[in-house]
Amino acid sequence: MADSAGSGDWTEPGLFTVAPGVHRIPLPLPHDGLRAVNVYAIESGDDLVLVDAGWALAETGGLLDAALDQIGRNSAEVTRCLVTHVHRDHYTMAVILRRRFGTHVALGIGDRPSLTALGESGLEDMSEHVLRMERAGAEPVIRALREAFGDTPPQRENVWEQPDEWLKDQATIALGGRELRAVATPGHTQGHTVFADLAHHLLFAGDHVLPRITPSVGFEAVMAELPLGDYLRSLRLMLDLPDLRLLPAHGPVMDTTHARVHALLAHHEDRLNACLERIAAGAHTAYEAALALPWTRRGRRFSELDPFNQMFAVLETGVHLDLLVAQGRLARAATGELVTYAVPGPAAG
Numbered sequence: 001m002a003d004s005a006g007s008g009d010w011t012e013p014g015l016f017t018v019a020p021g022v023h024r025i026p027l028p029l030p031h032d033g034l035r036a037v038n039v040y041a042i043e044s045g046d047d048l049v050l051v052d053a054g055w056a057l058a059e060t061g062g063l064l065d066a067a068l069d070q071i072g073r074n075s076a077e078v079t080r081c082l083v084t085h086v087h088r089d090h091y092t093m094a095v096i097l098r099r100r101f102g103t104h105v106a107l108g109i110g111d112r113p114s115l116t117a118l119g120e121s122g123l124e125d126m127s128e129h130v131l132r133m134e135r136a137g138a139e140p141v142i143r144a145l146r147e148a149f150g151d152t153p154p155q156r157e158n159v160w161e162q163p164d165e166w167l168k169d170q171a172t173i174a175l176g177g178r179e180l181r182a183v184a185t186p187g188h189t190q191g192h193t194v195f196a197d198l199a200h201h202l203l204f205a206g207d208h209v210l211p212r213i214t215p216s217v218g219f220e221a222v223m224a225e226l227p228l229g230d231y232l233r234s235l236r237l238m239l240d241l242p243d244l245r246l247l248p249a250h251g252p253v254m255d256t257t258h259a260r261v262h263a264l265l266a267h268h269e270d271r272l273n274a275c276l277e278r279i280a281a282g283a284h285t286a287y288e289a290a291l292a293l294p295w296t297r298r299g300r301r302f303s304e305l306d307p308f309n310q311m312f313a314v315l316e317t318g319v320h321l322d323l324l325v326a327q328g329r330l331a332r333a334a335t336g337e338l339v340t341y342a343v344p345g346p347a348a349g
């Protein structure tokens with residue numbers, strides 16, 4: 001039942017106690033990319049609280065109950081869900097628990113525009129992402145996605161209901177005998193929020209700081225102006241907190257948050273420089289730059305990625321290029337829908 005970094009497969013189902021009264025419960029995802037999502041159950045006085053709730057699949061409720069049964073509890077006893085962000089693998093099961101048991105659901109207020117847009121369209125709306133790929137000149141990726149998934153995503157039940165409570169930055173959440181501080185960490189999504197338990201030295205980090213992968217930035221129905229700028233600022237915020245134990249939504253628990261924050265900051269600095277080099281070498285669009293960049297920790301070629309990950313790669317390149325523009329290191333121009341980038345010439349004002 002002990003749970004420490006690097007030991008075994010973190011996706012193995014069950015309940016793993018990571019601190020007194022705090023349990024990690026890996027739940028399944030339908031795609032293999034991230035493999036599983038960690039839900040954290042906190043026992044505190046009469047409260048049983050979940051940080052993130054999982055993806056509402058047919059089997060999720062049964063697996064959650066089987067895990068909670070190991071501590072003599074069940075999902076009907078969950079009093080509240082604190083959700084780090086609006087992505088489906090974190091939020092949707094909270095809505096299902098509320099429908100079944102009246103569970104109180106809280107979400108960061110910055111995710112309100114995206115949640116509202118999702119609720120109105122009723123499904124996983126890809127139109128914003130398709131538009132962004134058109135601007136990036138990534139027609140081949142759009143075609144590949146249409147071939148793989150069809151024109152419209154599969155219609156699912158609309159679970160995009162509003163939460164009971166919109167969390168603001170620095171809100172104090174009193175659970176019986178325990179206090180969490182909500183810290184707004186926009187970037188991964190506009191409303192992403194982490195929960196710090198300073199007395200117990202724990203950080204419920206959601207997807208803000210992940211131990212093994214680089215979180216995507218700005219993949220949301222309504223995107224921020226400069227999501228990478230927000231994300232880097234939110235990473236530095238973590239260095240203002242003590243170096244808390246990292247409880248991520250994907251991956252194993254780690255003893256340090258700060259080491260991973262430094263690594264992520266360095267990664268994005270490298271990627272910014274690499275993007276700048278690709279434009280200087282003749283790439284004009286986010287798509288052309290993405291084609292020339294190495295991807296994943298293994299340095300794979302763009303053509304080796306599946307269409308969905310090609311889309312992430314193009315969008316990721318776009319947010320880096322846009323930050324370079326904001327930093328004055330690149331110039332941007334628009335021709336119709338297409339956005340192009342260039343290294344500013346000496347005469348450019």
Ligand SMILES: [Zn+2]
Nearest residue numbers: 087089207249
């Ligand atoms: Zn996630």
